[in-house]
Amino acid sequence: MIALLTRDLRLALRAGGGFGLGLAFFLILAVLVPLGVGPEPATLAVIAPGILWVGALLACLLSLDRIFALDYEDGSLDLLATAPVPLEAVVSIKALAHWLTTGLPLVLISPVLGLLLFLPAEAYLWLILSLVLGTPALSVIGTFGAALTVGLKRGGLLMSLLVLPLYIPTLVFGAEVVSRGAQGLAVNTPLALLAGITTGAVALLPFASALVLRINLR
Amino acid sequence: MTLRVSDLAVARGGVPILEGVSFALDVGQALVLRGPNGSGKTTLLRSVAGLQPALAGTISAPPDSIAYAAHADGIKGTLSVRENLEFWAAIYGKAGIEPALEQMNLRALADRAAQNLSAGQKRRLGLARLLVSGRPVWVLDEPTVSLDAESVALFGEVVRTHLGHGGCALVATHIDLGLPEADIFDLAPFKARLPDLGAGGFDEAFL
Amino acid sequence: MGSVWEYANPLKFMRTTDWLLPIVAISAVVVTAVGLIWGFFFTPDDFRQGSTVKIVFLHVPAAMMAINAWVMMLVASLIWLIRRHHVSALAAKAAAPIGLIMTLIGLITGAVWGQPMWGTWWAWDPRLTSFLVLFLFYLGYIALWAAIEDPDTGADLTAVLCLVGSVFALLSRYAALFWSQGLHQGASLSVAPGTRMDWAYKAPLYVCMVGFGLVFVALLLAGTRTEIRSRRMKALMARERMV
Numbered sequence: 001m002i003a004l005l006t007r008d009l010r011l012a013l014r015a016g017g018g019f020g021l022g023l024a025f026f027l028i029l030a031v032l033v034p035l036g037v038g039p040e041p042a043t044l045a046v047i048a049p050g051i052l053w054v055g056a057l058l059a060c061l062l063s064l065d066r067i068f069a070l071d072y073e074d075g076s077l078d079l080l081a082t083a084p085v086p087l088e089a090v091v092s093i094k095a096l097a098h099w100l101t102t103g104l105p106l107v108l109i110s111p112v113l114g115l116l117l118f119l120p121a122e123a124y125l126w127l128i129l130s131l132v133l134g135t136p137a138l139s140v141i142g143t144f145g146a147a148l149t150v151g152l153k154r155g156g157l158l159m160s161l162l163v164l165p166l167y168i169p170t171l172v173f174g175a176e177v178v179s180r181g182a183q184g185l186a187v188n189t190p191l192a193l194l195a196g197i198t199t200g201a202v203a204l205l206p207f208a209s210a211l212v213l214r215i216n217l218r
Numbered sequence: 219m220t221l222r223v224s225d226l227a228v229a230r231g232g233v234p235i236l237e238g239v240s241f242a243l244d245v246g247q248a249l250v251l252r253g254p255n256g257s258g259k260t261t262l263l264r265s266v267a268g269l270q271p272a273l274a275g276t277i278s279a280p281p282d283s284i285a286y287a288a289h290a291d292g293i294k295g296t297l298s299v300r301e302n303l304e305f306w307a308a309i310y311g312k313a314g315i316e317p318a319l320e321q322m323n324l325r326a327l328a329d330r331a332a333q334n335l336s337a338g339q340k341r342r343l344g345l346a347r348l349l350v351s352g353r354p355v356w357v358l359d360e361p362t363v364s365l366d367a368e369s370v371a372l373f374g375e376v377v378r379t380h381l382g383h384g385g386c387a388l389v390a391t392h393i394d395l396g397l398p399e400a401d402i403f404d405l406a407p408f409k410a411r412l413p414d415l416g417a418g419g420f421d422e423a424f425l
Numbered sequence: 426m427g428s429v430w431e432y433a434n435p436l437k438f439m440r441t442t443d444w445l446l447p448i449v450a451i452s453a454v455v456v457t458a459v460g461l462i463w464g465f466f467f468t469p470d471d472f473r474q475g476s477t478v479k480i481v482f483l484h485v486p487a488a489m490m491a492i493n494a495w496v497m498m499l500v501a502s503l504i505w506l507i508r509r510h511h512v513s514a515l516a517a518k519a520a521a522p523i524g525l526i527m528t529l530i531g532l533i534t535g536a537v538w539g540q541p542m543w544g545t546w547w548a549w550d551p552r553l554t555s556f557l558v559l560f561l562f563y564l565g566y567i568a569l570w571a572a573i574e575d576p577d578t579g580a581d582l583t584a585v586l587c588l589v590g591s592v593f594a595l596l597s598r599y600a601a602l603f604w605s606q607g608l609h610q611g612a613s614l615s616v617a618p619g620t621r622m623d624w625a626y627k628a629p630l631y632v633c634m635v636g637f638g639l640v641f642v643a644l645l646l647a648g649t650r651t652e653i654r655s656r657r658m659k660a661l662m663a664r665e666r667m668v
Contacts, residue, residue, distance in 0.1 A: 003308030014296040075290025082267050082286045083309045158572050165561040166593045172600035208589050215581045218270040233663045
């Protein structure tokens with residue numbers, strides 16, 4: 001299992017692994033929004049929580065098809081399915097590798113982008129906390145979408161259509177935490193709901209992902 | 219008895235292609251599947267490997283005994299030969315890839331990135347995975363594609379050694395592996411017949 | 426009559442719907458027409474909303490069927506996953522476009538109603554948001570069916586998507602509720618004092634709801650029959666290839 005994790009991380013970090021693409025996308029989005037909306041700090045401060053969360057979500061989406069597509073093409077997925085490791089664990093490890101190479105860097109860079117968008121000072125803590133709690137759900141839900149569409153040609157666009165609606169609850173609660181934090185309101189409820197969604201998704205969705213993966217491999 | 223297949227029926231894309239397939243493989247035995255393209259060799263092997271449910275029949279083998287190798291080798295180009303093999307060894311819970319490197323004549327290439335290997339060298343790396351899996355029943359789908367004559371001979375030798383060490387192998391191949399002791403199993407007699415439409419004609423047709 | 430599962434046999438299903446479909450279709454047209462004409466022309470105008478209130482006779486039944494269609498797909502998907510009856514999977518497939526259209530009718534009539542009442546075509550109100558989200562779920566479900574060539578694989582994958590999607594659709598509903606209570610009035614038939622609907626409206630509304638339900642069943646049966654036939658075509662073509 002650790003071997004699979006290190007292999008996936010190694011593959012992502014080596015040349016052509018696509019590491020950093022999501023990060024660059026996140027950065028570009030945070031640059032484009034002020035260019036489109038206008039530079040007024042007051043306006044940007046209001047929309048910053050939503051923009052940062054939508055940006056993180058889209059950046060996550062960008063790298064989802066790499067979770068299984070390459071392993072499917074070169075036969076690794078068949079071999080992993082016949083190896084003495086449960087497919088549920090393979091799916092979970094792949095989601096974890098995706099989070100470590102996409103979600104975690106997004107969390108780390110988000111304060112800098114908050115600066116670009118004039119995020120109020122009180123909100124930084126909540127921005128980081130909500131992303132730490134929410135991005136694992138994005139990776140796990142995305143892994144399910146990637147497993148659903150793994151055998152399909154041109155599955156990328158379809159996967160966005162399938163995954164984005166599933167991202168809605170995470171997005172709503174995540175952005176709500178940050179914007180409440182920015183206004184100095186209590187954030188307990190949305191934070192708890194966000195954590196609940198992540199916990200539930202991490203615990204249950206790998207079973208669904210492994211199920212659809214088996215269906216797609218046969 | 220290591221692997222026993224009895225009365226197996228398999229389908230491809232929902233259409234039955236083979237039925238009534240029965241054979242058994244003993245320790246030290248190799249069975250070569252023969253049949254024209256599209257006769258269901260790959261589908262049969264995928265079913266035996268457990269990737270695809272069979273329509274009917276049973277496949278019995280000791281648990282965790284089958285190692286499957288197909289057209290695609292599951293090799294990552296940006297990893298070195300050694301890293302590729304070490305990964306699969308770890309997945310199968312085995313240590314020590316040196317004997318496999320030695321047997322497949324890959325030692326000189328061990329630290330080269332897999333993307334810089336020739337097609338035949340990649341294939342040898344893919345087959346070395348079988349050795350590190352440590353599993354007795356090899357299920358091989360066209361293992362000699364893109365191997366030159368020398369490598370085919372080398373691979374034949376590896377299979378023979380495997381058989382000698384108490385393993386067995388089920389191989390779909392068109393060329394001679396140099397295994398005179400292997401039995402040939404022709405799939406042609408097991409081609410699935412069209413199911414009878416019955417009195418309902420069109421109305422009964424439903425897959 | 427034997428077990429209800431007999432109707433999961435495609436042949437039996439086709440034979441039964443041969444005579445059942447026309448009956449359902451005709452009664453759907455009649456009941457819906459009666460309900461709508463009664464509602465539009467033979468009910469008094471509301472003292473606050475005027476004649477715009479009559480959109481309710483399209484809006485509420487459509488919105489109700491939009492949700493019911495998804496629930497029906499959920500049940501059919503479960504039956505397919507557990508008992509592997511092909512008719513069930515095909516019925517779920519056939520229900521999706523109907524549900525999509527019902528959702529669209531609900532959204533459009535809602536916008537037309539909202540404009541004079543609230544002064545806006547659209548508001549990010551919990552109910553409206555949930556319906557938009559439901560619309561997206563229908564789109565994804567239909568797109569997944571369309572993308573997969575092998576019918577059994579398609580049935581399996583869409584069934585799992587329907588189960589997972591249902592959970593997330595519910596979560597989205599609560600996420601939207603979380604924002605605010607919104608502009609939308611409570612459920613139209615709720616028994617809360619003061620908002621209670623008069624029987625003059627209620628009676629034709631019930632007729633419309635039954636009518637929309639019948640329309641849904643008629644379209645569902647017709648759609649399922651089409652899916653079964655197209656499945657047979659595929660089966661026959663596969664036989665041609667086997668020879």
